[in-house]
Amino acid sequence: MSPLSFSHTLRQNLKKDVFYEKSTRPFTIALAGNPNCGKTSLFNAITGAHQHVGNWGGVTVEVKEGSVTFNKNEIRVVDLPGTYSLTAFSLEESVARDFIIHEKPDVVVNVIDATNLERNLYLTVQLLELGVRPLLAFNMWDEVRNKQIEINIKLLSELLDVPIVTTIGKNCTNINKLLDTAVLMAKEERCKYNRQISEFPAEVVQVIEKLISVPVMNSFGVSAQWLAIKLLENDSEVRSAVKEAEGGSGILEIADSARSKIELILGEDAQSIIAEARYGFIAGALRETVRKPVRNRVEISDQIDSIITHPVWAFPVFFLFMWLLFQATFVLGAYPQGLLESGVEFLRESVLNLMPDTVLRSLIIDGIIGGVGGIIVFLPNILILFFGIAIMEDSGYMARAAFITDKVMHKVGLHGKSFIPMLMGMGCNIPAIMAARTLESETDRRKTILLAPLISCSARLPVYVLFAGALFPKHAGNIVFLFQFVFGTLSFFIMAYIFKKTLFKGDEQPFVMELPPYRLPTFRSVLIHMWQRAEHFLKKMGGVVLVFSIILWVLSNYPVNSEIEESYNGKIDSVRISTELSSEQKESKTGVLESEMRLEQLKYTGIGRIGMALEPFFRPLGFKWRESVSLLTGFVAKEVIVSSMGVLYLADDSELDRDQRLKTAIADHFTPLKGFAFMFFVLLYTPCVVALITVIRELKSVKWSIFSVVYQIALAWIVTFAIYQGGRLIGLQ
Ligand code: GDP
Numbered sequence: 001m002s003p004l005s006f007s008h009t010l011r012q013n014l015k016k017d018v019f020y021e022k023s024t025r026p027f028t029i030a031l032a033g034n035p036n037c038g039k040t041s042l043f044n045a046i047t048g049a050h051q052h053v054g055n056w057g058g059v060t061v062e063v064k065e066g067s068v069t070f071n072k073n074e075i076r077v078v079d080l081p082g083t084y085s086l087t088a089f090s091l092e093e094s095v096a097r098d099f100i101i102h103e104k105p106d107v108v109v110n111v112i113d114a115t116n117l118e119r120n121l122y123l124t125v126q127l128l129e130l131g132v133r134p135l136l137a138f139n140m141w142d143e144v145r146n147k148q149i150e151i152n153i154k155l156l157s158e159l160l161d162v163p164i165v166t167t168i169g170k171n172c173t174n175i176n177k178l179l180d181t182a183v184l185m186a187k188e189e190r191c192k193y194n195r196q197i198s199e200f201p202a203e204v205v206q207v208i209e210k211l212i213s214v215p216v217m218n219s220f221g222v223s224a225q226w227l228a229i230k231l232l233e234n235d236s237e238v239r240s241a242v243k244e245a246e247g248g249s250g251i252l253e254i255a256d257s258a259r260s261k262i263e264l265i266l267g268e269d270a271q272s273i274i275a276e277a278r279y280g281f282i283a284g285a286l287r288e289t290v291r292k293p294v295r296n297r298v299e300i301s302d303q304i305d306s307i308i309t310h311p312v313w314a315f316p317v318f319f320l321f322m323w324l325l326f327q328a329t330f331v332l333g334a335y336p337q338g339l340l341e342s343g344v345e346f347l348r349e350s351v352l353n354l355m356p357d358t359v360l361r362s363l364i365i366d367g368i369i370g371g372v373g374g375i376i377v378f379l380p381n382i383l384i385l386f387f388g389i390a391i392m393e394d395s396g397y398m399a400r401a402a403f404i405t406d407k408v409m410h411k412v413g414l415h416g417k418s419f420i421p422m423l424m425g426m427g428c429n430i431p432a433i434m435a436a437r438t439l440e441s442e443t444d445r446r447k448t449i450l451l452a453p454l455i456s457c458s459a460r461l462p463v464y465v466l467f468a469g470a471l472f473p474k475h476a477g478n479i480v481f482l483f484q485f486v487f488g489t490l491s492f493f494i495m496a497y498i499f500k501k502t503l504f505k506g507d508e509q510p511f512v513m514e515l516p517p518y519r520l521p522t523f524r525s526v527l528i529h530m531w532q533r534a535e536h537f538l539k540k541m542g543g544v545v546l547v548f549s550i551i552l553w554v555l556s557n558y559p560v561n562s563e564i565e566e567s568y569n570g571k572i573d574s575v576r577i578s579t580e581l582s583s584e585q586k587e588s589k590t591g592v593l594e595s596e597m598r599l600e601q602l603k604y605t606g607i608g609r610i611g612m613a614l615e616p617f618f619r620p621l622g623f624k625w626r627e628s629v630s631l632l633t634g635f636v637a638k639e640v641i642v643s644s645m646g647v648l649y650l651a652d653d654s655e656l657d658r659d660q661r662l663k664t665a666i667a668d669h670f671t672p673l674k675g676f677a678f679m680f681f682v683l684l685y686t687p688c689v690v691a692l693i694t695v696i697r698e699l700k701s702v703k704w705s706i707f708s709v710v711y712q713i714a715l716a717w718i719v720t721f722a723i724y725q726g727g728r729l730i731g732l733q
């Protein structure tokens with residue numbers, strides 16, 4: 001008979017992505033534990049790999065893998081998603097459970113927040129039920145000391161019959177001892193555990209024993225006792241797996257009738273009875289081994305929380321933090337940005353002076369420096385933004401922000417946790433879309449992924465800055481603020497509401513996020529965190545944007561129509577040799593003719609043709625071919641819009657004062673109304689290709705992916721149309 005299989009697709013994905021290694025099989029250590037107990041910190045300490053370390057529920061949703069050679073043993077280390085139980089309530093729990101059951105790691109290191117043993121050991125007990133003998137890492141040992149909690153490790157280890165090592169994930173304390181013990185366990189094969197279930201009520205024990213005695217129960221490749229407990233708990237995945245097996249429906253019948261009998265006798269549902277028994281067992285073990293100091297003062301965390309999650313004060317505090325983040329990002333960020341700008345300008349001028357006037361020089365200056373340089377100047381802003389977000393996450397504030405926003409989010413059918421992707425989206429939509437993984441319910445996740453791209457990411461900022469500066473010089477700051485923070489957020493909420501009322505009626509998850517204690521973020525972790533995201537930005541720029549800048553340069557310079565050139569050159573020559581005109585008149589006439597020629601040439605190029613072909617689609621919005629071309633280029637990355645506008649509007653190739661001239665060109669080609677409409681289109685239409693790929697990957701559904709693209713283009717078109725035509729109706733320009 002085939003082994004019990006849970007969530008097939010998940011398993012297949014896991015295998016494909018990370019877990020398959022055919023060659024010499026090293027030891028595998030899996031880190032399991034509640035969210036925020038320090039798994040990822042330990043993982044980093046063991047493998048030296050830098051991973052995302054955060055402080056809100058379930059930052060680790062993907063399974064991460066690393067390796068280490070310890071005392072000549074090659075060890076594979078897997079960082080499992082945070083879970084409270086082994087019941088498949090959420091994606092995280094299924095992933096962790098499936099890994100432990102199917103991949104059978106040599107040692108499961110159960111990471112425990114030792115300041116909170118009651119809750120953390122709940123998972124341990126379930127591992128024991130599963131027949132897994134974990135190695136317990138009592139993490140946060142520094143906090144245990146600070147709080148003057150006394151734990152008799154030796155006695156507790158004997159009571160549970162599992163080894164315990166105390167660790168401090170934050171500063172790598174005791175990692176060697178942990179690995180030593182793990183290697184020892186793996187070699188001794190002392191990882192099997194036969195847990196006594198004597199703390200369960202007699203009725204439950206009886207049923208479990210009866211179920212175990214059915215032969216089929218032992219053919220699933222997983223502990224029969226665990227299966228029996230899960231059947232009593234009415235675990236849906238286990239049920240359906242058993243049902244598929246031969247003789248499975250008979251087992252289900254026994255379990256179901258036993259469950260109703262138990263519930264009748266004990267007057268409570270079986271799930272609670274079992275959970276209570278587990279907690280009872282834990283409490284018993286802890287009563288013997290843990291001594292806590294009498295708590296005679298409110299803990300600092302609680303004191304801070306009385307303000308930060310206060311029904312009234314929470315919001316001013318929240319907006320204060322957001323305002324600080326914004327100021328730091330843009331006001332403070334303006335200084336390094338200025339430096340980078342001069343650097344890019346210097347580079348451009350150096351190339352201009354050093355190289356002869358060739359096609360290659362044009363490629364380097366317009367294609368490469370123009371494209372990449374125009375974006376790299378935003379790196380400081382992005383670094384600061386990510387730095388701020390990292391501090392918020394690591395300190396524990398992010399979870400509070402999600403908590404206090406739940407009420408509002410719920411009104412539009414979203415979960416408090418959806419707030420986090422929303423805020424992240426202001427940096428970049430890609431981590432935002434990924435962050436939606438922390439949502440337990442499929443519907444919540446899908447909704448959040450569909451909505452996240454509406455939040456204005458930092459790549460859209462250059463476009464707003466350019467347009468606001470060119471068209472609304474007096475109010476540029478406010479306009480940029482509106483687009484970057486207000487309009488995106490508003491469309492997020494409005495669309496969420498529309499989705500709630502149409503596509504996603506019903507089915508909402510209650511809020512079950514727990515607030516982790518406040519922790520002083522470590523500088524290292526914040527830097528790693530910030531860097532991981534900045535790295536992504538840089539890679540995108542180095543790769544996609546560079547390639548695209550070059551493609552764009554080729555498309556906007558080729559093919560060349562020699563007829564246009566000849567005919568204009570003829571006209572220019574005839575002006576030059578004309579005797580009727582003064583030399584000033586000649587100069588201005590040839591200038592006009594030259595720019596006309598460039599325009600004609602541009603229309604003949606690849607990009608001109610595509611843009612003109614799309615023009616009818618954009619015409620009702622007031623956009624001509626140039627605008628349609630630049631929007632087209634924005635599919636590759638929204639920041640490319642700015643660099644492509646440089647190519648499209650600045651038909652002459654002088655390098656002087658390029659930014660200022662681009663602004664002037666925008667002011668010439670756009671009325672304020674048209675510019676405003678254009679900014680809206682940029683805000684709302686499909687995100688860049690990389691984000692789009694992320695959306696498609698995360699939605700895991702062709703239908704929803706197509707929907708995501710179509711709805712955003714439609715939304716952008718409709719809103720822009722309404723603004724442009726509406727504005728004209730009331731006489732705006
Ligand atoms: P995970 O969700 O289990 O992966 O937990 P993380 O590794 O992301 O850690 C959550 C938070 O706890 C982070 O802010 C860590 O810096 C912090 N942390 C991890 N280990 C320790 C520790 O031993 N002591 C203290 N004081 N903090 C820790």
Ligand code: MG
Pocket residue numbers: 039040041052053054059060
């Ligand atoms: Mg983690």
